[in-house]
Structures are given as C-alpha cells and as structure tokens.
Amino acid sequence: MLNHIIFFSGGKSSFSVADYVKTIFPDDNIVLYFTDTMWEDEDLYRFIYEASDKLELPMLINSRGITPPQLMVQQKFMANNRVGTCSKELKMKVSSNFLKKGIVPEVEKWHNRHHLKADDFISDATIYFGIGFEEMHREGPIRHNWKPFKVEMPLIENVINNDAVLAKYGIKQPRLYDMQFTHNNCKGRCVKAGQGHYKNLLIKDEKTFIELMEQEIVISDYIRYAKQSAIRSGKVKDYMYKDVWEFVSTGNKSAKIQHIIDSNKHTKNWIFGKSHKGQDIKKQFTFMKTKSLEDLEKEPIQCDMLDIGGCGCFLDFD
Secondary structure, three states, X not given: OOEEEEEOXXXXXXHHHHHHHHHHOXXXXXXXXXXXXXXXXXXXXXXXXXXXXXXXXXEEEEEOOOOHHHHHHXXXXXXXXXXXXXHHHHHHHHHHHHHHHOOOOOEEEEEOHHHOOOOOOOOOOEEXXXXXXXXXXXXXXXXXXXXXXXXXXXXXXXXXXXXXXXXXXXXXXXXHHXXXXXOOOHHHOOOOEOHHHHHXXXXXXXXXXXXXXXXXHHHHHHHHHHOOHHHHHOOOOOOOHHHHHHXXXXXXXXXXXXXXXXXXXXXXXXXXXXXXXXXXXXXXXOOOOOOOHHHHHHOHHHOOOOOOEOOOOOOOOO
C-alpha cells in the first residue's frame, strides 16, 4: 500500500486531483492536506469539509494559528505582490517542516481520520498539486522544492473538467468562483494580487475590501513607526503594538487605531522619524506597491483590470 498526499487548497483543481488519485489508487493510503492561513473565506471551509466527507478521505489541517495580518505585525513587514511572506511562513514553511522534518505546527486537527488506512502516511509518499497547464511555470520550482518526494501534477498531463468532477459528487463550487475570482484563497484578499483582483473585490464584497484597506493603512503606519531607531533598539517603548495586534486579530478599534484610519489622507506624507540607517521614514507600505487600496477605491475605473496576480504558493520557498 502506497502513500499519497494531496495538497488541498480549497480550490476546484485540488478537488479534481483528489478524485483522480482516489480513482487510480482506491486501495492506497490517501490524505488531503490543508495548510490553513486562518484568513480564508467561510465558504472555503464548507467546501473542504464537504469534499472530505463525499470523497471519504481523511483531511489533515495544519496551521501556525495566526493570520497574514498578524504575521505582518509580528514581522513588521507588509507582504506584497512582490514578496509573499505570508505564503512562505504560513503555508510553505508549515508543510515543509511537517512533512520533511516531522515538526508539528501550533495547530493540528483531523477530519474523517477514520478513513486513514495507515498511521504513517508520509514515508515514501507521492505528493500531488492541482497545477494545470496554464500554471506550468510553477511546475519546476515546486518539484525542486519538494525533493526528495515524488511530485505529481495530474492536471498537466490529463484533460480533466473541474466542474464535471464537482457535479459527480453533487458539490457546489466555492462562492469566490461565482464572484469571478480566479482562485479560492484568503477570501479574495491575496496580498500578491493585482489591481484587477482588488477592483473585483471592491465590486463584489465591499465590506471585506474596506476591512482590508483599513488593515493596510494601520499596518503601514505601524511599520513606519516601529522602524524608528529608538523603537528598534528598545530605548523607547513600542506604544502601538498592543492596539495594532488587537485590531488585526479582532477588528476592534481603539481610539488610537481609529485616529490612524480617519487621518490617513493627512498623514501619508508625514515623516515618521529616522530609520536605523538614518534615513527619513516616509514611505507608505502597500500590498500592490504601485497603488494603495485607498487610491484604488478613489479611482477604481482607472486600474488595470488585466492585472490579476495571485500568490502562487510553493513557488519560491527556497
């Protein structure tokens, strides 16, 4: 009996891969493996649990137990469409440490574990990714990063209709696809997305867009504040961390946080002291680098709708 681990992202493609593997290897030990950013759309969780139930396959969920915004506050660095630290730390590193080194992360939970056919599901396992021909640029790096595991990407070598596979099990596709997103990650808030992606989020889910925009404003100001040499050296206490952490964790806004959000249009050109290099700190940190979400909200029609982007998890871990 062989081991098969399917990197289960909550997308339609990874579901098709799971069905493919179960069809080809019905008597083998198959595990759905989901690394949770704790920042996903509610309907993604509906989908993965329903998928595990109907496929009758065990699902292992691993997580650091923190969200991308919490990670940004911890690192004092804003992940963006050029550097996806959240993908590296919360997905790639978690899975690599677990599967290669046996390091169990902060959160580990099973669903349908009774379908597991052998407790050791890692030894000599083949791991699978829902990468199709349109993402073949990811194939080489993923295979390299996951050595010595054998890596398979059935959607590159086989013509599989994702919608037909969902219909086979009577499962409704995740709602983000209905909202014209190209993937089902992070509730449409992927920090490596482009202007067209965020424009779609603004149109389809304005509440989530505004929440993300406020997080961008607060985290940006906090990073500039925390980069001051006196703060970095510990000579001056970090008076913002507690309020910022509470905000990105619960959404609760202290008077300090509310002031940052309300006055942003006036403070974005302020100079926030000196960095450890002695340079003025005045940069506004954004997810898209070239334009903030606040700018995009004010000038939505002028954005590049072909600039979609996406995290491309497991692409550049090493």
